[in-house]
Amino acid sequence: MSPSLKEQYDEQGYVIVPGLVPPAHLEGLEAACARAIARTRSGEWPHRRTVGRQFPPYGDGDPDSWGVQHVMHPDLGEPAFARWYTSDALVNVVKELLGCQGDDLQMELFNLLINPTSNSFALRWHRDDVREDATEEEEREALKIWHHGTQWNTALRTDSCLYVVPGSHKVPRTPEQRAHSCTLDPPKDPRAMPGAVQVVLQPGDTVFYNNNILHCATYDAHQPRITLHACMGEVRGGAARARNILQHGLSWMKEERFARTLDERGRRMLERIVRLQESVNGDVGYSLTN
Numbered sequence: 001m002s003p004s005l006k007e008q009y010d011e012q013g014y015v016i017v018p019g020l021v022p023p024a025h026l027e028g029l030e031a032a033c034a035r036a037i038a039r040t041r042s043g044e045w046p047h048r049r050t051v052g053r054q055f056p057p058y059g060d061g062d063p064d065s066w067g068v069q070h071v072m073h074p075d076l077g078e079p080a081f082a083r084w085y086t087s088d089a090l091v092n093v094v095k096e097l098l099g100c101q102g103d104d105l106q107m108e109l110f111n112l113l114i115n116p117t118s119n120s121f122a123l124r125w126h127r128d129d130v131r132e133d134a135t136e137e138e139e140r141e142a143l144k145i146w147h148h149g150t151q152w153n154t155a156l157r158t159d160s161c162l163y164v165v166p167g168s169h170k171v172p173r174t175p176e177q178r179a180h181s182c183t184l185d186p187p188k189d190p191r192a193m194p195g196a197v198q199v200v201l202q203p204g205d206t207v208f209y210n211n212n213i214l215h216c217a218t219y220d221a222h223q224p225r226i227t228l229h230a231c232m233g234e235v236r237g238g239a240a241r242a243r244n245i246l247q248h249g250l251s252w253m254k255e256e257r258f259a260r261t262l263d264e265r266g267r268r269m270l271e272r273i274v275r276l277q278e279s280v281n282g283d284v285g286y287s288l289t290n
């Protein structure tokens with residue numbers, strides 16, 4: 001018997017699921033992505049990942065972008081994104097991977113990963129919520145915490161940017177892996193990392209991953225990338241999830257006009273993340289440094 005999606009996800013730290021964008025959503029998403037990317041590249045959409053900055057805060061330093069942030073934001077005016085984020089096809093897989101009910105799910109990040117246009121770029125090897133200079137013991141402790149959430153990339157164009165080390169979401173780096181990842185510099189060759197595999201997605205494929213898996217990514221200015229990049233969590237994550245999610249700046253989600261763009265399921269998911277934001281006192285800070 002082949003392993004279930006959840007078994008593969010728990011064991012390897014990632015799993016690829018084909019065909020999670022139902023045909024009824026595809027045309028709307030394609031058109032919404034094209035408009036969002038054009039507005040980002042022209043400088044009109046200010047929420048973006050700038051080339052040269054690997055993690056939040058992304059700042060404004062470079063006109064070139066490798067990501068569009070907050071695609072459900074009402075100012076972007078693209079309801080296709082929230083419609084898909086709250087769709088049965090997607091939510092059913094997330095429930096299976098997290099082992100939870102729909103009533104536990106909270107709305108989190110939804111961004112877009114794109115190719116820069118003038119400068120190729122790369123993200124260093126990292127875990128999203130464990131610093132690269134953590135000691136082996138600190139890393140072991142951090143990886144014991146289950147964050148009650150999953151992150152995914154859904155490719156609308158063939159995408160081979162992401163590299164992961166299967167199984168590394170559960171164990172500290174070996175000394176050799178540490179040597180490849182204890183730097184703020186992007187890797188010259190991601191394949192040099194012991195255990196690394198390149199994740200190749202065909203259009204329509206989704207890779208779900210534990211964002212504390214050891215991973216990096218390369219962005220080729222000449223290879224079109226249109227990849228939906230999002231995460232969803234469940235309320236049991238509480239404070240363990242707060243920094244990871246809220247460091248991206250989600251106060252706009254509290255605006256009543258955003259709730260009005262959502263269906264019933266979306267509004268309930270939104271209420272849960274707003275409760276998390278309200279429960280956090282003060283600045284959550286950032287997981288990683290640039």
Ligand SMILES: O=C(O)CCC(=O)C(=O)O
Nearest residue numbers: 113123128153161162217
């Ligand atoms: O580009 C990717 O696929 C990965 C992005 C990533 O690692 C991140 O946002 O932390």
